[in-house]
Amino acid sequence: MAWNALILFGVLATSLVASAVIFLLAESRHTTRSVFNLAAAVLKLLLVGWIIRGVYQNAEYELRFTIIDGVDFILHADALGMMFVGLSSLLWLFTTIYAIGYLEKAPNRSRFFGFFSLCVASTVGIALAGNLFTFLLFYELLTLSTYPLVVHRGTRESLRAGQIYLYYTLGGGALLLFGVVALHVLVGDTEFVPGGVLSGLDPALHPLLIGIFLMMVIGLGVKAALFPLHAWLPMAMVAPAPVSALLHAVAVVKAGAFGIARLVYDVYGIEFAFSLGLLGPLAVAASITIIYGSVRALAQDDLKKRLAFSTISQVSYIILGISLFGPVGTLGGLVHLLHQGLMKITLFFCAGNYAETLGVHKISELDGAGQRMPATSVAFTLGAFGMIGIPPMAGFISKWYLGIGALEAEMHWVLGVLILSSLLNAAYFLPILYRIWFRRRERLWCEEKVLGRFETSGWLLVPTLATAAFALIAGVLAGMPFSPLYWADLIVSREYLQ
Amino acid sequence: MIGLWSVPLLFALPLALGILSLLVTPAWRPRLIFVGLPLLVAASADVLAQLVLEGPRIYRLGDWEAPLGINLVADGLAVGMILMTTLVASLCALYARVYLRDYPASSSFFWPLLWLLWAGMNGIWLAEDIFNLYVGLEVMGLAAVGMVALRATPQALAAAMRYLLAALLGSLAYLLGVALLYATYGTLSMAGLQEAASPNPTTHVALALIILGLLLKTALFPLHAWLPPAHGGALTPVSALLSALVIKGSFYILMRIWLVLGPEVTPVFTAQLLGVLGAGAVFYGGWMAWRQHQLKQLVAYSTVAQIGYLFLFFPLVTGTGPEAARLAWDGTLMMLLAHALAKAALFLSAGNLILAVGSSQISHLVGISRFRPMSLFSFGLAGVSLMGLPPSGGFTGKWLLLHSAILSGQWWWLIVLFLGGLLSAAYIFKVFRMSFREGPQIDRSITPPLTLDVTALILASAAILIGLTAHLPLFWLRLGSPFGAG
Numbered sequence: 004m005a006w007n008a009l010i011l012f013g014v015l016a017t018s019l020v021a022s023a024v025i026f027l028l029a030e031s032r033h034t035t036r037s038v039f040n041l042a043a044a045v046l047k048l049l050l051v052g053w054i055i056r057g058v059y060q061n062a063e064y065e066l067r068f069t070i071i072d073g074v075d076f077i078l079h080a081d082a083l084g085m086m087f088v089g090l091s092s093l094l095w096l097f098t099t100i101y102a103i104g105y106l107e108k109a110p111n112r113s114r115f116f117g118f119f120s121l122c123v124a125s126t127v128g129i130a131l132a133g134n135l136f137t138f139l140l141f142y143e144l145l146t147l148s149t150y151p152l153v154v155h156r157g158t159r160e161s162l163r164a165g166q167i168y169l170y171y172t173l174g175g176g177a178l179l180l181f182g183v184v185a186l187h188v189l190v191g192d193t194e195f196v197p198g199g200v201l202s203g204l205d206p207a208l209h210p211l212l213i214g215i216f217l218m219m220v221i222g223l224g225v226k227a228a229l230f231p232l233h234a235w236l237p238m239a240m241v242a243p244a245p246v247s248a249l250l251h252a253v254a255v256v257k258a259g260a261f262g263i264a265r266l267v268y269d270v271y272g273i274e275f276a277f278s279l280g281l282l283g284p285l286a287v288a289a290s291i292t293i294i295y296g297s298v299r300a301l302a303q304d305d306l307k308k309r310l311a312f313s314t315i316s317q318v319s320y321i322i323l324g325i326s327l328f329g330p331v332g333t334l335g336g337l338v339h340l341l342h343q344g345l346m347k348i349t350l351f352f353c354a355g356n357y358a359e360t361l362g363v364h365k366i367s368e369l370d371g372a373g374q375r376m377p378a379t380s381v382a383f384t385l386g387a388f389g390m391i392g393i394p395p396m397a398g399f400i401s402k403w404y405l406g407i408g409a410l411e412a413e414m415h416w417v418l419g420v421l422i423l424s425s426l427l428n429a430a431y432f433l434p435i436l437y438r439i440w441f442r443r444r445e446r447l448w449c450e451e452k453v454l455g456r457f458e459t460s461g462w463l464l465v466p467t468l469a470t471a472a473f474a475l476i477a478g479v480l481a482g483m484p485f486s487p488l489y490w491a492d493l494i495v496s497r498e499y500l501q
Numbered sequence: 502m503i504g505l506w507s508v509p510l511l512f513a514l515p516l517a518l519g520i521l522s523l524l525v526t527p528a529w530r531p532r533l534i535f536v537g538l539p540l541l542v543a544a545s546a547d548v549l550a551q552l553v554l555e556g557p558r559i560y561r562l563g564d565w566e567a568p569l570g571i572n573l574v575a576d577g578l579a580v581g582m583i584l585m586t587t588l589v590a591s592l593c594a595l596y597a598r599v600y601l602r603d604y605p606a607s608s609s610f611f612w613p614l615l616w617l618l619w620a621g622m623n624g625i626w627l628a629e630d631i632f633n634l635y636v637g638l639e640v641m642g643l644a645a646v647g648m649v650a651l652r653a654t655p656q657a658l659a660a661a662m663r664y665l666l667a668a669l670l671g672s673l674a675y676l677l678g679v680a681l682l683y684a685t686y687g688t689l690s691m692a693g694l695q696e697a698a699s700p701n702p703t704t705h706v707a708l709a710l711i712i713l714g715l716l717l718k719t720a721l722f723p724l725h726a727w728l729p730p731a732h733g734g735a736l737t738p739v740s741a742l743l744s745a746l747v748i749k750g751s752f753y754i755l756m757r758i759w760l761v762l763g764p765e766v767t768p769v770f771t772a773q774l775l776g777v778l779g780a781g782a783v784f785y786g787g788w789m790a791w792r793q794h795q796l797k798q799l800v801a802y803s804t805v806a807q808i809g810y811l812f813l814f815f816p817l818v819t820g821t822g823p824e825a826a827r828l829a830w831d832g833t834l835m836m837l838l839a840h841a842l843a844k845a846a847l848f849l850s851a852g853n854l855i856l857a858v859g860s861s862q863i864s865h866l867v868g869i870s871r872f873r874p875m876s877l878f879s880f881g882l883a884g885v886s887l888m889g890l891p892p893s894g895g896f897t898g899k900w901l902l903l904h905s906a907i908l909s910g911q912w913w914w915l916i917v918l919f920l921g922g923l924l925s926a927a928y929i930f931k932v933f934r935m936s937f938r939e940g941p942q943i944d945r946s947i948t949p950p951l952t953l954d955v956t957a958l959i960l961a962s963a964a965i966l967i968g969l970t971a972h973l974p975l976f977w978l979r980l981g982s983p984f985g986a987g
Contacts, residue, residue: 026874071831071897071971111871140891147890150933157868157939166934173926176890177919184903 007057008066010050011078014088015127017047018095022120030113037103040116044096047127051085051092055485058085059493065133073192076140077133081195082494083268086337086487087130087261090344093473094253095123097466101352102245104462105359115155115243121148126254129261135183135193135270138262142179142226145258146172152246153239164238171225171235179222179262182215186270195265197498199272209279212271216281219266227259227322228315230292237311244355247307252314252347257340260321264337267325268498277328283414286326290420292319297427304365306354309431310347313390316424317343323417324405330495332408335401337494341487342397345474346389352467353383360459362450366435371444376458380439382471387432389474392425397478400488507547508560508573511583512623514540519616527609531598537616538591545587549977552580557981559629572629572690576981578834581974582626582753585838589745589845589960590619596849596956597738607651607736614651618644618742625750630689631679634754635672642668642718645747648739649731660730667717667727671751674714681707691761700766708766711758712775718751721775721812722782725805729789733801737852740797744804745845749837752811756833760983764819772819779812780917787924791931795861796851799928803847803887806925807840813902813914821909827984828908831975832901838974839886839894839964846883846960850876853957856949863935870936875954877936882961884929886968889922894967 021043028036054064057080064080080088102119106112125148128141146169154165186193189208190200201212225232236256240247263285267276276282296316303309320343324336356379357363357372373380389396402421409417454460481488518537522530551558557576594615601608621641628634646668650661683689685704686697698704720728732744759767786806793799810833817829853876855861858869870877886895899918906914967974 026878069972070969071901071975074900076969114870114874140896143890143896144892147885150930151870151937154934154937157937159938162934162938165937166930169926169930173923177922180900181903181915181919184900185907188904188907 007062007064010054011064011066011080011131014047014050014054014092015078015124015131017043017050018120018124018127022117022124025113025120026117028113030111033112036113036116040099040103040120041096043120044092044099047092048096051088054080055085055089058082067133070136074136074187075134075192077137077194078128078131079133079195080131082490082497083264083337084130084132086341086490086494087257088127089490090257090341091123091126091130091254094249094344094348094470097470098245098249098348100462101248101355101466102243104460105243105245105355107460107462109243111155114151118148118151119245119249122152122250122254124148126258129258133194135186135195138265139176139179139183142258142262143176145226145255146176149246149250149255152250153242155243155246156241158241161241164235164241167238168235171232175222175225175232177222178218182219182222185211185215185218193270195269197269199268199270199275201271202275213279213281216266216271216276216279220263220285223259223262223266224288225259226255227263227318228256228292229259229288229319229322230295230315233292233296233315236315237308240305240307240311244307244351244358247311248348248351248355251311252351253344256314256318257321257344260318260325260340263322264325264340268333273328273333273498282326282328286323286414286417289319289323289326290417292316293323293420293424294427297424297431300431301427304367306357306364306366306369306435307351309366309435310350310354313350313428313431314347316428317347317390320401320405323420324401324408327405327408327412327414327417329408329411330499331404331411333498334488334491334495335404335406335408338404338487338491339401341491342389342401342474342477345470345477346386346396346398349382349386349467349470349474350390352463352470353379353386356459356463356467359463360452360454361448362452363448366438368449369435369438370442372438373440374444375448378458378464379467382467383439384436385471385475387436389478391428391432395475395478397474397481397487400478400481507544507551508575508627509562510544511541511548511627512620514544515616515620515623519613519620522612522616527605530609530612531601533612534594534598538594541587541619542591545583548575548580548583551575552577552977552980571633573627574629574691574981575627577978578753578757578982579626581834581838581978582749583623585749585841586619586622586626586746588963589841590615590622590742592956592960593738593741593745593845593849596741596953599950599952600738600852601736604651604736607653611648611651611736611739614644614647615742618648618747622746622750625753629691631682631691631694631758632689634757635676635679638675638718638750638754639672641747641750642672645743648743649735651739652734652736656730657734660727660734663727664731667720667724671714671717674710674717675754676714678707678709678711678714681710691757695761695763698762698766704762704766705768708758708762708771712755712771715751715755716778719748719755719808720805721778721808722785722805723778725782725786725808728805729798729801732804733795733798737797737848737855740801740852741845741848744801744848745841748804748808749841752808752837756814759815760818767819769816769820772815775812776816776914779809780914782806782809782812783917783921784809784924787921787928790928791924793928794863796855796863796866796932797848797861799863799932800844800847800851803925803928804844806921807836807844807887810836810898810902810918810921811840813906813917816911816914817902817905817909821905821911823984825905825909827979828901828905830979830982830984832898832905834978835894835898835901835967835971835975837898838967839898842960842964842967843883843886843893843895846879846957846964847887849953849957849960850879850883853949853953854880856953857947859947863932866932866935867938868936875958876949877933879954879957879961880932882958882965884933886961886964888926888929889918890926892969893965894971895964897968897971
């Protein structure tokens with residue numbers, strides 16, 4: 004047990020220590036910093052792999068100490084949490100590699116990488132949190148550690164975006180705090196337990212529980228960019244590309260979606276949430292967000308903004324899956340948590356590559372990019388196909404299970420939402436692909452740079468191709484052990500058999 | 502034998518050092534801390550050890566019984582305050598030793614005043630009767646006024662004058678209240694009052710005078726006007742000492758007297774009124790802090806706001822159930838300790854930022870995050886605690902207060918905690934926003950000595966750590982209190 008707790012702590016500590024060391028290193032020590040950062044990321048990944056193996060074999064990983072009477076700090080590794088930890092630590096490694104290349108010769112790298120590691124530590128903390136208190140702790144830490152990254156460039160625009168980001172996230176965090184305290188008053192320390200802890204309460208309290216649920220979903224929905232709480236996300240795209248990629252496509256929005264999953268499965272319990280009638284409205288909110296995000300994405304000419312609206316839409320698939328009552332819907336939602344992460348980070352990496360190498364930020368300037376940067380463009384195409392849901396990409400698997408889940412839950416209108424949204428996805432991704440591959444370049448590139456031997460710097464290219472390959476493999480080999488689908492299936496069996 | 506001496510030593514030693522520092526040449530005065538600080542730290546540690554091992558105790562000075570002699574009580578609350586004072590004041594003293602090298606004229610008087618202030622505070626924490634509380638209050642107040650005047654500029658003298666008037670008026674009102682109580686019940690000791698006090702007009706008038714006097718000294722809204730010029734305009738280590746510790750002295754007395762008089766004497770209406778004033782302080786102070794252009798004025802108004810949270814204690818503890826009252830006690834003390842640590846850290850790091858850019862304007866901090874990351878990091882850590890975001894003492898305190906408010910069904914205080922947190926985020930991030938901006942007015946900053954950065958960082962880290970390890974300090978603080986668990 005002691006060893007297991009230590010390993011669990013190690014997963015958190017690798018990025019915390021990395022962050023502290025990076026802050027203390029002088030700005031000019033670039034090589035030391037990079038080596039240390041990558042070593043920490045690799046070590047973390049190894050530890051995570053070890054724990055995933057253990058969780059699969061039903062080993063217990065837990066670390067707890069008392070903060071105040073009746074409130075414990077708990078880290079606990081379960082199947083659902085480890086899925087999110089696995090995703091974050093895998094993508095942390097790739098994004099670190101990418102960021103080293105992306106920020107070459109940029110100022111303030113010490114500050115950037117320090118806060119970047121702190122963000123990953125918070126994300127891992129969110130995933131491993133064993134009760135609502137610990138979750139809240141890391142959820143707020145994530146807000147604080149992402150702010151310096153959003154405003155990293157220090158321009159008027161990024162400071163403005165940072166301010167909007169704070170308005171939303173701090174307001175949401177405060178609402179969440181109330182919900183957490185209120186639940187604490189009702190049932191004491193709210194540990195995450197499959198099946199939830201609230202179903203035994205007096206029925207007279209049910210209206211109150213519905214109110215608390217609403218408050219907490221709003222608090223979490225801010226980070227998950229649920230409509231109408233999404234406005235911060237497109238603005239935050241002024242941040243450097245690795246920040247948009249890891250944090251806004253993966254860590255922050257997923258922290259919100261993951262929180263909603265925890266709330267529904269492990270605090271309220273899916274059956275109790277269903278019996279309170281909470282799932283229907285959640286599904287409607289998610290569906291509205293899916294359609295709204297896609298429609299807004301159509302109108303964007305800025306590549307990163309289009310991807311941002313696409314994120315808003317895609318993250319709500321996860322929430323839609325959570326709100327479908329039944330194991331298959333859950334499976335679809337959870338597996339999308341991983342799939343969307345892999346695909347969206349690929350797309351953001353590609354957008355960063357285009358911007359860094361060619362100076363292109365707008366879709367209308369992408370004509371002929373496929374010829375100049377074929378590898379990046381292939382990765383982009385794979386990611387886009389995945390988002391649309393074309394087999395055998397990972398996105399197809401998600402949509403397939405969501406569809407079947409909707410039928411099982413007898414919510415047929417959800418199918419309509421899925422089809423409409425796939426059409427919209429195609430409508431905003433295919434024109435980009437058309438421009439990349441089939442339009443000829445007639446003008447010079449905005450600011451073309453020659454970075455290394457390949458079409459762009461290897462630091463930028465390798466992570467892009469790696470995540471694209473993962474997104475492809477996750478779809479093609481979905482039936483294999485330890486694929487995202489396999490792991491989501493394991494979670495579902497543990498959640499529903501309680 | 503040391504056990505018997507460490508309690509009286511806690512105020513005898515600072516007094517002795519104060520006198521000694523007047524006898525030696527100015528150059529020697531700062532060096533006395535190398536004798537004083539280790540002894541005071543040892544005495545504080547010893548008092549804590551005795552509390553933990555033997556429980557709360559009452560010491561009779563010279564073995565005289567109460568009416569003639571002076572009783573000192575070292576219960577959990579007193580010991581907690583002593584440790585807070587020792588930690589914050591020691592670090593401020595180390596900071597001041599380096600900082601005041603640029604102010605030789607002020608430096609020579611700073612040291613005697615510091616020891617006097619320390620003696621006054623320790624006297625307050627340990628006093629068992631309401632008259633000795635008055636003596637401590639007066640000593641502390643006069644030393645504090647002297648420290649504000651140290652800068653000797655016209656503004657500083659005006660601020661000190663205002664502070665002096667407020668302090669004298671406050672202690673006068675308090676003394677009148679004490680005299681009324683003594684005339685009615687014939688006792689000054691807390692234990693005696695606890696037995697004798699009954700609700701009657703005289704007691705209520707006395708209570709009203711005591712409350713008014715102490716509110717003025719604690720600078721609770723709307724009696725706060727003297728605080729921002731005094732705290733914001735003083736030398737940096739003085740600002741830290743005043744904001745972190747001195748205002749806690751009068752709050753502590755009010756808290757003690759309120760609990761001693763008990764629920765029969767203390768009206769719920771007054772408790773709610775104190776809560777409402779606290780809420781006013783949170784909103785007004787937060788709003789004014791956000792509007793400031795000078796860094797230290799912002800921090801000073803932040804103190805006005807944070808005092809407000811402490812006053813939520815009264816409505817949450819009066820007329821509520823035992824569980825809600827215990828949570829209010831825990832939460833208020835957590836807030837108090839966290840504020841002491843965080844505010845001292847905030848003032849010290851603000852002082853470092855001002856030293857670095859050579860200007861106290863917030864707008865001159867443009868791009869400072871590139872040059873002074875460590876000062877800014879301390880400022881940020883302290884800010885996290887003041888905003889009540891986890892993981893920090895401010896968050897744990899807020900959590901406990903929220904819990905208490907929900908449990909006692911007083912949901913309106915939730916709104917205060919909610920909006921107060923957002924307001925403090927607004928003014929803390931106002932500073933950050935500026936520091937991240939990449940503007941033209943940079944590329945030139947002075948590096949302050951390392952001691953200045955390190956002391957601020959230690960205090961800021963302590964404000965964070967106390968939130969994560971709150972269990973133990975809260976347990977100690979409850980020893981010997983009405984909420985005690987043995």
